[in-house]
Amino acid sequence: MSSIDVPANVEEHADAILRVCSYHRRDFDLVVVRSRPHDMRLVQGSLRAAFETLPTAELGILGRLPAELMSIVLRGLDVRSFFYFRQVNRRARVLSTGLWEYELVSKHALEGLRGLLRAELAHCFTIDDLYRTLITDKCTTCGAFGGLLFLFTAERCCFECLQSSAHYRALPPSAFAKLAKISPSRLKRLSGLSLRTVPGIYNMMERPVRRPKYLIFEEKAIQTLLGIRAIGEDSIRNLRSRREQSDQRFMTATAYPYYSLENAKLERGVSCKGCQVRLELVHGDLDHRDQVFSTRGFLFHFSRCVETQHLWAESKGGTRTVKEPELTRRCGYFNQLGSDGRPA
Template sequence: MDQTSMSTAQLEALTYPEIVANTLDDQGLARRCPLDNGRHEGIPAFDLGDLDKLPLELLSKALVQIDLRSLTDLRRVNQRAMEVVDSIMQYQVIVAHAPNSLRGILAIGTGQWITCQKLYDQLCIADCDHCGAFGGYLYLVTCKRVCFFCFSQVPDYLPLPPSDALQRFGLDRRIPKSVPRFRSIPGCYTREETDIRTRLTLVDSACARQAGIALHGSVSAMEQHATDVASMRRLAYAAKRMLKAEGALIPTPHRPPPAKAYDGRETNPRRFLAIVRAPWLDLRTRSLEWGFHCLSCLYMDDPWQWTAKFTAETFHGHFEECGKKMEVGDCPMRRQYVGWLEYMGLL
């Protein structure tokens, strides 16, 4: 088969649109966080005061650079504010084509770290920020485009409880304000359908790590500090216990909590709490691309390859390496599938 001859029908036959990932956008965001676009009833008209003296174009340019929490707060002030925000091109695109990304940001409360322009820019990028493959998802803590493989595997996309971040990165008593944090939405997450019944407060791992490195000067100094603090706590506890045993009038010492084991599993539900599916807005063709999965990869049962997403552009090359070179082995299902590919003239 000539690479360029794959028809839309053939492409559809060789691929499938989605896997059930149970990410944040599967938690009823439209109901939990309605954007109420176009609903002006019940909101006072009024104007924007001195801001109205600016030309609309200039106002839009300024507003697109403010954080999404402030922007959506402003939008609620009155009808005029709503009209102005709704007229921002980037806001219109987000609401029309990726409303769950905005809903997700507002629902978990990361809007103060993300501008409207940043979210729009991420919709216009196709590639995963980490590996460069097609990224069909957004990580809404720092607003980065990611692929399934990376958000399930890479430490940067595993948000941490503040206490874990303090301990791991040798931070003092508080996580710096510059480190994005969020409160999760209760729901059913991961492909294993893990129920998360409470709202968890979590911080971005990569930013917390950077804050630790900045505080200590280097990765090794940060790690050494974290180790030293843990040893000091253990020594202090042992010393107080000894004094208490000898009859000293001191409060009963509390055993320092053991260092929590790092749970980097790909099935850790924390990895799914701030992830939404998001289309790529291809500015060359003015079209939306959600990406799709390769059926041959599914038949090959590769534990990770089948989560990869492709575009019409990248799939041709992939099929040459995957579907056309499928090793049938003694698997009757694969044999049947390859027979079907031959029958369809796809091999």
């Protein structure tokens, strides 16, 4: 993101500006697939370390490969096979743990790794796929900063696109089969089209939602079924005209930070406090309030956002605490607020 030009006077105070004027939308992370911190802590240690005892057994013919070729093989294994390989013996564990791409993914993107395993989609992607998404900050659909991993494709996406783009449509298998006029068992046999849903809170108001056991990725299912001539145009019309249950899209994504190789920093995305101030003052403009930026993107936005510059001026260069909106203070997580961020 170094291509974003930030004025020198903003660059000079970048860290303080980010601290005073930006915040992370925690509510966006909480409404998609997520793990309990306790569960993550239990697995993190074992995923990131080899055993302390030195390996004694070899890997047979695989062990004769030069290290470089071995890395290529490991990077090409799908996630499920990669974990099977890790369990072969201590030497396999050492080799897999030392793979740079795996090291980074298991350290910074555990939620994505776990999300794919829980969704029963781990056989569709490699560690390298997850790594490449981790070091990319842009939403595949709109090009803005994306803080989520779309589990069906292991692509990065933003909250806005996940909610509104037709690309992310998902349907329960029974509804899909009925509208496409194909048998549910045939649909089930096609690999990579269905995702197993997991328990979670999938709406901002934290109301219980009906959760189907599986969801079908509509776009890919249509492509696959058209490819084998199992459906026709009428089925596609039926499918596209069906209204979705919006909560179900949240069951197909998980929070996924961005790792910048340039400065070895992890970014979860930030939003603008000033844009919330403006929303409360003049109403409307939810789109601006809900924008998520990379840190470079935010610093660029800062030089154009009058309200956030006021906050910065009030903070006297980050040396004084400023009064900020309740919603930004709570990082967006406050379900008793109305859509404008004020108490309902």
